[in-house]
Amino acid sequence: MNDILPEQTPYWQHVENSFRQLMQSYGYQEIRMPIVESTALFKRSIGEVTDIVEKEMYTFEDRNGDSLTLRPEGTASCVRAAMQHGLLHNQIQRLWYSGPMFRHERPQKGRYRQFHQFGVEAFGLAGPDVDAELILMSNRLWQKLGMSDDVSLELNSLGSAETRQQYRKILVEYFSAHEAELDDDSKRRLQTNPLRILDSKNPEMQKLNENAPKLIDHLDAESKQDFEVLCNVLNDAGVSYKINPRLVRGLDYYSKTVFEWVTDKLGTQGTICAGGRFDGLVEQLGGKATPAIGFALGLERLIELLEIPEDVQHENNLNVYLVLMGEKALSKGLPLAEQWRNEILGLKLQVNCGGGSIKSQMKKADKSGAGLAFILGDDELEKNIITVKFLREKKEQEMIELSQITDYLKKNIGLIGS
Ligand code: ATP
Ligand code: MG
Numbered sequence: 001m002n003d004i005l006p007e008q009t010p011y012w013q014h015v016e017n018s019f020r021q022l023m024q025s026y027g028y029q030e031i032r033m034p035i036v037e038s039t040a041l042f043k044r045s046i047g048e049v050t051d052i053v054e055k056e057m058y059t060f061e062d063r064n065g066d067s068l069t070l071r072p073e074g075t076a077s078c079v080r081a082a083m084q085h086g087l088l089h090n091q092i093q094r095l096w097y098s099g100p101m102f103r104h105e106r107p108q109k110g111r112y113r114q115f116h117q118f119g120v121e122a123f124g125l126a127g128p129d130v131d132a133e134l135i136l137m138s139n140r141l142w143q144k145l146g147m148s149d150d151v152s153l154e155l156n157s158l159g160s161a162e163t164r165q166q167y168r169k170i171l172v173e174y175f176s177a178h179e180a181e182l183d184d185d186s187k188r189r190l191q192t193n194p195l196r197i198l199d200s201k202n203p204e205m206q207k208l209n210e211n212a213p214k215l216i217d218h219l220d221a222e223s224k225q226d227f228e229v230l231c232n233v234l235n236d237a238g239v240s241y242k243i244n245p246r247l248v249r250g251l252d253y254y255s256k257t258v259f260e261w262v263t264d265k266l267g268t269q270g271t272i273c274a275g276g277r278f279d280g281l282v283e284q285l286g287g288k289a290t291p292a293i294g295f296a297l298g299l300e301r302l303i304e305l306l307e308i309p310e311d312v313q314h315e316n317n318l319n320v321y322l323v324l325m326g327e328k329a330l331s332k333g334l335p336l337a338e339q340w341r342n343e344i345l346g347l348k349l350q351v352n353c354g355g356g357s358i359k360s361q362m363k364k365a366d367k368s369g370a371g372l373a374f375i376l377g378d379d380e381l382e383k384n385i386i387t388v389k390f391l392r393e394k395k396e397q398e399m400i401e402l403s404q405i406t407d408y409l410k411k412n413i414g415l416i417g418s
Pocket of ligand 2: 051
């Protein structure tokens with residue numbers, strides 16, 4: 001679990017702001033869920049025989065003896081919340097959320113025990129139009145963040161529940177015939193959850209998985225038709241993709257469309273964004289059958305991949321550092337700073353606190369990253385002026401009358417007055 005330090009947070013804010021704007025531009029609304037849920041919720045939704053539930057959850061008993069779990073993902077919580085508050089009764093919901101998720105995995109680059117996701121979920125729409133919308137939306141985010149060249153889209157369809165039941169038999173036959181080649185995990189899964197074998201990260205299983213019968217060749221008519229429509233929309237929108245028949249996702253609730261945005265720039269932690277349809281989940285959790293689709297993207301991996309534009313790096317820099325020499329300047333300076341903040345929308349101004357010589361205050365001003373130092377001392381107070389020093393440009397210092405400061409700031413920092 002990581003601390004995210006002040007030098008990193010501007011990048012997080014940049015990505016968070018971009019995502020929030022993106023959601024607004026598609027008419028999606030934010031929902032915020034608690035970070036803990038009852039353990040049973042995750043077991044029932046994600047599936048007992050998945051990596052997450054088998055070995056990655058932070059589960060504990062609270063003081064009442066109830067079993068709680070730090071959320072390992074957001075979809076289960078989102079469905080629970082939407083059901084509990086009656087958001088799904090004959091309604092369409094287009095929702096998003098963001099926040100920390102917790103999985104007890106082996107920490108490595110791009111894989112942490114507390115990580116952060118943006119999630120999007122649309123309820124009450126059977127697709128494939130909304131499936132395409134979600135993919136186009138994620139595609140727009142890469143464009144917005146200037147990372148389109150780094151990611152590529154993989155698609156698959158998992159068909160209906162019945163399709164998967166039939167396919168399961170075919171798959172079990174295939175893997176049983178090759179039982180000697182299976183690793184221990186896969187041997188166990190052969191009995192419990194054979195589709196999960198295809199999701200194996202073990203390179204030695206790759207060949208066997210590649211030659212396995214493909215679900216996409218056994219799709220039901222409706223899933224097949226929907227998948228074709230989705231592909232057509234993406235073709236028309238100019239979004240390229242690869243059909244990956246081994247894409248099954250690590251959670252049990254998926255059906256029909258599944259997709260991942262992957263990169264080859266982060267080693268084996270190559271999935272940036274992953275999602276799919278989960279038409280059975282609401283009913284499985286006790287609600288009325290409701291079609292649904294969503295995706296989640298990992299912020300750490302996204303930020304790792306991001307090239308941060310110059311202006312973002314400087315977005316949080318101060319405009320002005322106010323140097324105050326002496327007690328009189330102090331009692332005049334803080335109210336003045338308030339006044340300037342009132343008058344100039346977005347002004348970033350830091351007042352020197354803790355006193356100090358002119359030299360030490362100027363050192364702090366320089367370190368603060370501000371463009372200008374305003375100096376207010378006895379001399380200035382007497383003449384009703386501010387001495388302005390340029391900290392980032394070779395320019396002579398200036399004396400500006402106090403009454404002119406607002407105009408001066410507006411002119412010099414290009415800020416809009418309030
Ligand atoms: P992976 O295959 O890499 O284990 P996953 O299939 O378990 O990923 P999802 O549950 O689909 O991942 O989560 C969606 C996204 O969240 C992933 O694509 C990834 O970007 C991010 N993510 C998942 N687990 C972690 C983690 N432990 N640390 C950082 N990011 C993660
Ligand atoms: Mg995982």
